[in-house]
Amino acid sequence: MILNADILSHIPLFQGITVDELARLDTVLYPHIKNASSGEFLSYPEDVIEDTGIVLEGRIHMISEDFWGNQNIIAEFTKNTLFGEAHSISRTPLFFSLVAVEPSNLLFIRTQQILNAARCGDNGILKLYHNLMTIIIQKKLNYMKKADILSRRNLREKVSAFLSEEYQKNGTPSFTIPYDRQQMADYLSVDRCALSKELSKMKKEGILDYRHSWFQLKTL
Amino acid sequence: MILNADILSHIPLFQGITVDELARLDTVLYPHIKNASSGEFLSYPEDVIEDTGIVLEGRIHMISEDFWGNQNIIAEFTKNTLFGEAHSISRTPLFFSLVAVEPSNLLFIRTQQILNAARCGDNGILKLYHNLMTIIIQKKLNYMKKADILSRRNLREKVSAFLSEEYQKNGTPSFTIPYDRQQMADYLSVDRCALSKELSKMKKEGILDYRHSWFQLKTL
C-alpha cells in the first residue's frame, strides 16, 4: 500500500481520513511515487495534467515565462503541500512550468477519481473532496490578498496593505512576520533597499515601529 | 418558489441542474432575494458570512481597506457572477467590504447547505458542489495570473506578461483584448500615460504592433 498513514498524517488533504478509508483510497486514487532530481522539469506550459502532486520531501517551483522569455517564480511548494490540483480538475492547459529545485520525493494521485468517486457517496472520498475544496479556497484567498497588495500604486501603500494583512492575521497591532527583509521585499515585488528606506521613513513619521521581523502599527 | 429556471439558466453555478432538482434545491438552500440600493454596504471587514451571493442585476464592489484607511477595489461582480462563496465555506472573517455600486438585485443561498447535503448523495447538490468547485478554481487561476503579472518588476515586464496571457487565451499572436487603454492600465495598476508610452516604445522596437484593443506580438 502506497498511502501510508504515518506519512500522510501531516498532509492537510488527508486530515480526518481513517485508516480504513485510506485503504480504500489506495485502490481508488492510483497513487504513485516519483523521485525528481534537482532541476528536473515535472511539466511544461500547455500540458494538460491528470494528477495532483504532493511534496513529501523537497521543493518545487512554479515558473511562468512570457512570449519573449522573461521568467517569474509564481509559487513555491514545500513539504506537505499540494500542487497541480486546480489544473487537474479543470483540465485546462498549464500556463507555467513545474520544476524541482531540490532532489524531491513526490506523491501523485489521480484527481479526477476524487470527483468520480464522490458521486458514489463514499465517505472517505467526500472528506477528501471537502479537504480539497478547503485547500483550494485557502490558496484562492492567498492569491487574492497578494493581488490586493501588489495592485497598490506605490511602495508605501504596498507596505501598509501587507502589514495590515499581518495585523489582521495576528489580531494585535504588535506581531512578528514570517519573512526576513529580503523575503518581504520579494513578496512585495520591490527592491530590498527601497523597502528598508520606506520602513525607516515610516518609523520616523511615527506610524509604526519595527526591528527585524517584529512590527508594531500605530494610529496617529 | 424563488429559484426560477429562466433566471438561473445563465448562471454558471446552476448549469446542468434539472427543473426537478431545482425544486428540491429551493427547499434545501434557503434562497432569498435582496434589493440593494447604490452605495449600500452588504458586509464589513471581520464579518463571518453564511451565504453565497449571486448578482441577478446590478454591480458589487469588493473593497479592502488597510490599517490607516487606504482603500482598494479588489474585485467587481456583475450580472450572473458569484461573491462570498469562498468565505462562506471557510467561515473565516472577511478582509474586505462588499458594496453595491448600482441599485442591485441579489440572490443569496446558504452555502453550508451545499456541503451538508452533499453527504446525503443528492444528485442535484453534487452537481452544484462540482459547479461551485469549478467556479472557485477559475477564480483562483485568475488571481494567480493577476499576481503573476503584478509581481513583475517594471512596466515593460507587466505589459509583456499581460499580453502573453492574452496570447495564450487566443492561441494566435494577433488578438483583441477585452479592455480599453484605461482599463488595461487599471488591471496592470499603472498610469494610463505611462502605459501608452511603453506600448509606443515597444512598437518602435518592433516587438509588437497594436491599434486600440488589437495587438500583434512579434518575435525578433
Next chain:
DNA sequence: ACTTGTATGTGGTATTTGCAACGGAGGTGT
C-alpha cells in the same frame, strides 16, 4: 578576541513611473 558571514540600513545616482496639460482622431448629434 578575532574572523567570517549574513542581514539590515543608508547615501548617492540613474532610471522609471506618475502626473498634468494638451492635441489629434474618430464618433455622435444638431
Next chain:
DNA sequence: ACACCTCCGTTGCAAATACCACATACAAGT
C-alpha cells in the same frame, strides 16, 4: 459643417524607485 465628447498618444517635469556601494549590527565559529 459644426460643436461636442471620449479615447488615445505625446511632452515636459516631478516624484518614486531601482541600483550600486558601503557601513553597521549581530551571530557563529575558531
